[in-house]
Amino acid sequence: MIEIKNVGKSFQGKEVLMDISATFEKGKTNMIIGASGTGKSVLLKTIVGLFSPDKGSVLYDGRDFHRSSIKEQKIIRGEIGMLFQGSALFDSLTVAENVRFPLNIHSDLSESEKDDKVNFYLKRVGLENAAHKMPSEISGGMQKRVGIARAIVMNSQYLFCDEPNSGLDPQTAWMIDQLIHEITQEYNLTTVIVSHDMNSVMEIGEYIMFMYRGLKIWEGTKDEILDAEPKELQDFLFSNKLVRTFKGI
Amino acid sequence: MRRLGEYILFLKKMFSNREPLTTYVRLFFQECINIGINSLFLVGFVSLFVGAVIALQMAYNIVSPLLPKYIIGLATREMMILEMAPTLSAIVFAGKVGSQIAGGIGTMRITEQIDALEVMGINSASYLVLPKILAGMTMLPLLAILSAALGIWGGYLATIFGNLSPTEDYIYGIQNTFVPFEVPFAIIKAFVFGFIVTSISAFKGYNVKGGALEVGKASTDAVTASCIAILAADFILADTLLS
Numbered sequence: 017m018i019e020i021k022n023v024g025k026s027f028q029g030k031e032v033l034m035d036i037s038a039t040f041e042k043g044k045t046n047m048i049i050g051a052s053g054t055g056k057s058v059l060l061k062t063i064v065g066l067f068s069p070d071k072g073s074v075l076y077d078g079r080d081f082h083r084s085s086i087k088e089q090k091i092i093r094g095e096i097g098m099l100f101q102g103s104a105l106f107d108s109l110t111v112a113e114n115v116r117f118p119l120n121i122h123s124d125l126s127e128s129e130k131d132d133k134v135n136f137y138l139k140r141v142g143l144e145n146a147a148h149k150m151p152s153e154i155s156g157g158m159q160k161r162v163g164i165a166r167a168i169v170m171n172s173q174y175l176f177c178d179e180p181n182s183g184l185d186p187q188t189a190w191m192i193d194q195l196i197h198e199i200t201q202e203y204n205l206t207t208v209i210v211s212h213d214m215n216s217v218m219e220i221g222e223y224i225m226f227m228y229r230g231l232k233i234w235e236g237t238k239d240e241i242l243d244a245e246p247k248e249l250q251d252f253l254f255s256n257k258l259v260r261t262f263k264g265i
Numbered sequence: 266m267r268r269l270g271e272y273i274l275f276l277k278k279m280f281s282n283r284e285p286l287t288t289y290v291r292l293f294f295q296e297c298i299n300i301g302i303n304s305l306f307l308v309g310f311v312s313l314f315v316g317a318v319i320a321l322q323m324a325y326n327i328v329s330p331l332l333p334k335y336i337i338g339l340a341t342r343e344m345m346i347l348e349m350a351p352t353l354s355a356i357v358f359a360g361k362v363g364s365q366i367a368g369g370i371g372t373m374r375i376t377e378q379i380d381a382l383e384v385m386g387i388n389s390a391s392y393l394v395l396p397k398i399l400a401g402m403t404m405l406p407l408l409a410i411l412s413a414a415l416g417i418w419g420g421y422l423a424t425i426f427g428n429l430s431p432t433e434d435y436i437y438g439i440q441n442t443f444v445p446f447e448v449p450f451a452i453i454k455a456f457v458f459g460f461i462v463t464s465i466s467a468f469k470g471y472n473v474k475g476g477a478l479e480v481g482k483a484s485t486d487a488v489t490a491s492c493i494a495i496l497a498a499d500f501i502l503a504d505t506l507l508s
Binding site: 090093098102118 | 380383
């Protein structure tokens with residue numbers, strides 16, 4: 017479980033996150049949604065430690081990340097996997113080497129055990145035949161799947177995804193959503209997804225938090241979201257034709 | 266001044282919370298090949314011709330019959346060892362390797378590969394930059410030694426093919442009044458220049474914000490800033506070590 021408590025963050029005097037609190041539960045697909053520029057990615061980067069919050073705290077199963085020692089932070093980071101918007105695969109490494117990379121840094125496994133683990137996770141994401149290809153030789157959807165395999169190869173407890181299906185066709189986007197959802201349940205991960213894609217929200221969102229101009233405006237489930245009251249959320253939701261169809265308007 | 270402060274903090278970041286030393290061994294040798302061995306041809310080619318041109322121009326300028334011909338060899342040796350080998354190699358190095366480092370790290374920055382390293386708990390500055398700096402400080406002195414040798418050989422070839430002077434005079438010239446300290450002086454210069462080029466280029470790449478356009482600009486800035494810093498350091502080192 018991840019708890020964020022009263023998190024605030026400013027850049028050059030401009031408040032980007034204002035007093036945000038939320039709880040992301042284990043085994044659930046938690047989603048942070050909102051329009052572009054509302055601070056979703058900044059919040060995600062603050063949670064994973066790429067930014068330090070100006071105030072507030074981020075707790076990983078009770079461990080305050082930003083107030084931990086560097087050694088303790090490193091232990092928590094070993095339990096974190098992240099899928100980036102552009103996959104962020106290392107260009108100079110093959111698919112298998114990308115997945116193996118965190119193991120080389122953090123694990124004491126033997127070379128053959130590492131190979132077994134890499135093969136297992138590549139098979140899990142359906143890429144066992146692409147192990148020796150370079151990232152530039154595979155499609156965007158495949159790159160996302162490699163990113164997922166790399167994110168979970170360390171037996172991660174926490175999975176973060178920054179707009180996992182951006183730039184993908186609807187079918188591949190659906191497949192990536194399903195893969196993240198399945199993996200979350202299979203490995204009982206605490207998964208946090210940043211997205212502005214309502215298709216994903218309605219497909220896999222179990223806890224949803226809506227942000228608007230650095231503030232948390234609403235939280236709830238996908239069953240509640242269509243009846244949510246805040247005007248900002250309504251405006252965001254009903255700009256999407258699929259949701260209008262759901263709602264019957 | 267702000268940029269200078271950021272540069273110093275960047276250098277400090279490389280040494281705080283770094284990875285175990287064994288992590289860097291493979292990366293160091295990989296970088297030695299990337300930035301050193303791959304520069305061999307260009308540095309060698311430039312040095313050979315620069316040495317030849319120095320010899321030709323010295324011969325052209327010796328108009329007085331009172332000036333001995335061995336001065337061609339002596340001047341070629343002095344210019345190559347004292348200045349051309351370390352400084353010219355460093356400038357070529359800045360153009361080839363500096364832009365490559367800034368472009369490579371800058372691309373990693375904008376494609377979030379550096380963020381990915383940080384999320385994995387890796388000190389990205391240390392992991393990406395430290396092996397490059399160490400490789401630069403190792404390989405540039407070696408390139409400078411090669412450059413000096415090839416430059417002097419280039420002068421020798423020019424003497425033969427340009428019929429500038431008897432080869433015995435050239436050989437005598439490159440041995441005459443040789444000060445052994447000039448060799449360590451050139452190596453010290455190359456060592457410092459290696460640090461300057463790799464660290465400045467990495468700093469420029471590491472701090473890229475934006476997209477592909479900014480990566481290109483960072484590469485250009487890296488070369489410009491490296492060249493200015495090389496020339497400033499060249500003056501300071503000459504003033505400090507030769508006075």
